[in-house]
Structure formats: structure tokens, C-alpha cells
Amino acid sequence: MDQLRIGVIGIGRFGRLHLRVFNQIAGCEVTAIADVSDKLLNQVKQDFGIEKTYKDALRLIKDPAIDVIDIVSDEDTHGPLAIEAIKHGKHVFIEKPIATKYEEAKEIEQLAKEHNVQVMVGNISRFSQPYASMKRALASGALGTAGMIRAKRNFSKEWFDHFGHRVHPVYESGIHDLDLILWYADSPCQEVYASERNMSGYDHPDLFSAVLTFENGLIASLDSSWLYPKGGPHNLVETLELAGTIDADMEIIGDKGTANYKLAHPGYSIWTEQGVQHPELTLWTTEHDGIGGAIRAELQHFVLQVHKGEESPVAPLHDSVEALRIADAIVLSAKEKRPIQL
Template sequence: MAGVGRFGALHARVWRELGAEVVGLCDVDARRLADVAGGLGVAVVSGDLPSLLARVEPDVVVVVSDEATHADLTVTALEAGCHVFVEKPLALSGAEAWRVSAAAATAGREVVAGQISRFAAPYVRMRQTLSGGGIGRLCALRLRRDFSRQWFLSFGDRVHPVWESCIHDIDLAVSFTGRPVQRVSAVAARAAEDEAPSVVSALLEFQGGVIATVESAWLVPDSAPRTLAGALALDGSIVAEAEVLGADGILRQRLVADDLVEWTSTGAVVPDLSLWPEEDGTVGGALRQEVAYAIDVFLGRRPADRVPLQEVCWGVEAAEAVVASLAAGAPVEVPDRGPDTGRGR
């Protein structure tokens, strides 16, 4: 496993709960690495992935490191003959994403990207209803995901916020349409003293005519109800909404709902139980479903149909175009840099 921060440690736990053996860990933070390895009882550790791979021969490498390292570490693992699970984003450019895809094809190995929203129950249901013809022809999508202001101050500008927040909904839009984005128009606003944009609004135009609006604002105040609960409880809120507009109907989803509300002496909690709820000592929800899917793909039990690598590359291209549109202050055409896959541009 490459990367043992807060989310990396959670990944290690879930993979073990699903029967995988964690044979080695690596991280650039030696103290954190020692703490996690000690807690998990993992003897083989290293400060970098090539050194770790020289000592162990894993079947799978799980990449949960800083975003800028994802593509290189994934290619390193593929060239060592490993399957790879890599957290989102797969890469920070379309060119790097397609480089990963090419490396996977050359190595004959699978890459599963950690686009967890594809496994969250509400979005799964929405996609099933759409694909089953329940709302007719898809016309448009509206996607919004707002985060706590305190999160932006602590990690939201580690990379461009589009790669932290918008990438979730860009990937959902690609998942719903099954097509690449052709054109992007984006605008942004900065809160006081922010060097990176904390508010982003983008219009995505897909091949085939579907449009999607993707919005994100890292401005939810501390007074808002906390929403994250389970094995990775963070103080703060994610306030998300999704609408799928069809010719014969509309699907709507809200993350903050009142089906379960907790009022305590420390404040109000409207817990989302879809991501990684903890029950009877094990982690469930979308994270468990995502890891179980990856294991089945790596073992050849099922095709890589829930998170096709081609669609993940399309999402990275679209996110890169959003960043480019913000920088240019103008619409951006998304270049076709992938293999000949019938994109029809």
C-alpha cells in the first residue's frame, strides 16, 4: 500500500476485512508509517514504492498518496506486474491518465480508480433507473457539492480544488452519460485571502448533446450540521445535491436529509451512512462495495464495468479542461488524446 494517511489507513483496514493480506506499506512520513504499520502488524515498510516492491511481490498495489503522485506510482506498480487500485483523481492531466491506461494495457493488468460516489447507494439507484429507461432520454444533469470552509483552509488547496471536489461530480456525470466531455465553460470566485478558488461553477457539454452543471463551494460554516459519520468521521459537512433530468422524468438526491438527525451537547449531526458506516466492528457502505468490486476485478471474477478506465480518463480530461477554462477565462475544447475508442469527434 502506497500512502498511509488517514484515508490510506482506512483503506488498509477495509482490504483486510475483505480478506486481503497487507504485505507492505510505504509512505514518505516515517513516523506515520511506523504508527500505522505497528497498528496493523505489518513488518515490511519503506519510504518509497520501488524499494517496497523490491522486497515484496504483491498482487495488488493500493495507491492512497498525494494526488500529484498517483499517476507515477500507478505506472510503477503496473510495470512491476501488479494490479492497481488508485484513489481519485487517477491523474492531474488527461495525458497522464491515458499514460496510465496505456501502461495497464501493456502490462495486462487492471486499474480501478477510487471514484467512491459510483458505489454510494443513492447514485447507484439513480444510474439504474436511468439505464432502465425510467425517466426516458437523458437531457441534462445538475450536480452540486459544497464542503466545510475549515476543510479548504486545512487541505482544500493542496491541489487545485477542482481535483478535490468537482472531480466527484464530473465522474458521476461521465458515469450517467457514458460519453466524454467535448467543451467546458467555467467560472470561479475567491473568498477573502484565498489563493485558490473556493467556489467553482462549470458547464460541461457532452458528446451527444447532454449538458451538466457542476458546482462546488468550500464555504459551509462551522455552524452547519456535521454530515460525515462512520469509520472516518470528520468534523464538518458535505452538502450535495444531484438532479438527473430526462425527457420523461427527473431524479433528485440530497445528501443532507432528515431521515436521521442527532442532537447532542456538541451540536447537530445529520449523518450520511452511505460512504463508510461502521457496524459490528466492520466498515460497510460505498467504500466496502468499492473495494469488494476491485478485488473481484483483480481476481477475474467480473469485468471492470462499474468504473471503466476509459471513463475515468474522460473525467480527468474534463476536470483538466475546467481548470484550463478558469485560467483562460473562456470556454475550452477538450482534446481527444485517448486511443481510438469510437469517441466520434
């Protein structure tokens, strides 16, 4: 298989970002797209020179000329579409989360083994160098034994218009930090206790807080909100066709040292008459030869692993399944106001 033929499902702003990155990667080619919007299909077909377009994602999945399915659609479609794609023998890249139901995630893992296909979830933070450096510091013993992890992730309030009626934030924002916590903890989670609050009146809460206890004794806390004000400094100002802020902190406390990374920081600033920007330069940077950063490293790694016929050693599928199990427990704990044993 010299050239992987990729079909992208969902061509909103993040799907178009995937398209742009895949166009830069050797060994693959996007040959088909699917979306419910005729307007988007026609525009992307024209902009990217893609001949095959589908309004029905299942028709794209069944296309025998497609080797890889890239799922960048709404969160609740990830599980069903991935399951169908694997049953048709396709390799699959799934933007996080893997699904919004743990049973679907388990089925994806089982089917991937049965059909001998590569499935990887877009846990982009594992490919962001600051977070990867923290993992290396743990693995080298520089921090000693990790005893506590603190994670915080806040998003622009105006973005919740898109997600407040669509998906619980634990699956949209919290899943990033759950994945990192699992990566760093390297141990099964035993107990989850969570609380949430709805301050904006949407179907889903706009903030939640959770404490996780792991088999090896590690304690992790995770706080997330979608209440960052519009007037705050923006750090998403390039590449993604989206302006706003991700304010994320990650701290690992070991018995020999600590590591801390703040995604929103004033290390680089642009001051204009419209306000102050702190451009984020790790996730999807605009570079001299196109889009770089973690998104390029992630998709390039996936393409390489498909060519090699090997599961990703950086982002193994089981970790995404386990992260979803914890996410479900957070939702249940907050709903029933009690700790959940895993």
C-alpha cells in the first residue's frame, strides 16, 4: 500500500484542518469527503480538488476505494461511525473522544482486534512537546514517584453556544486531561468523585470538578469550565479559523520534583488596538512549510503506524477506552452526588 486513500467525515473547521495537514504528509491522499452540508461539500471540493463527496457518511465508509476513515464529526457520531468503518475493514482515526458511550468504546477496541485494523484517537496533547516532556521527566525518574496531578482547562464562554446543547464538557474538554492523567499515572483508576454546575442554562453543565484515585495511590484533580470571558487575552489566533482562549494548566507533583505547564502564558505577546494576544505555538502552528505543531505530528504518526501495520505506542487505543470509562463515571458521580468505584 504505497498511498493511503483517506476519506474524511465532517469538514467543519477542524475537519478542514485535518485536510490541510494530510495534504502535507507523504504516503497519504484525501480522496473523499462527507458532510451533511451541501454548501461545505461544494466549497471544500473546490478548495481542495476532491472529486468524491458524500452527504451520507455510510456511503463513504462503504467505498472500496477508501483505505482510511478520518472521523471529525460531532461527538455522538464517533462511536457508531467508527464501528461501521472497522466492520468494513477500514483503518480509522477518530477525533477525541473515541465515543460518548463506554459500550461503544469497548466495541471499537474489540472490533479493531478482530479485523486487524489500526485505530487511533486524536489525543493531541500527547503530541504536544511540553506535555511529552513531562512524560519523559516522569519516565526518567527526575520527578521520583508521582503522588499528585492537578489539571485545569478553561475555554471561552462564547464557544459553549456550540457545545452546551450538544455534549457534556467532560467528553469535549475534560477528555484531554483525563487522557494525560492516565498517561502520567500509568495505573488503573479506582474511584471517581465529581461535582458539576450549570450557570449558563444549556442542556449540559458549563463547569465540573473531579477527584480521581488510582491503584498506585496517585491522586488527581481535574477542573474544567467554559466561562472564560470574551475580553480576556486570546491565544487561539492563527490557523484554526477560530478566535478565543484555551486556559490549561497541568502539574505533576513527585517525591523528588515537580513539573508544571501552562498552555496560556505571556511568553509571546501581540498588542494591538483591538486587545492583547498570547499566540499558542504548540498545537497547530502555521509554519514555513504549512501547518506544524502537535496536529501534524499526530496525523503523521498515525499514517506511519498504518503503513507499518502496528498500533501506536504513543496513543494506544485502550487508553482512550479507559479515559471514556472515567468520563462516564464523572458524569454519573456528579448526577448521583456520590463516589463511583471502578
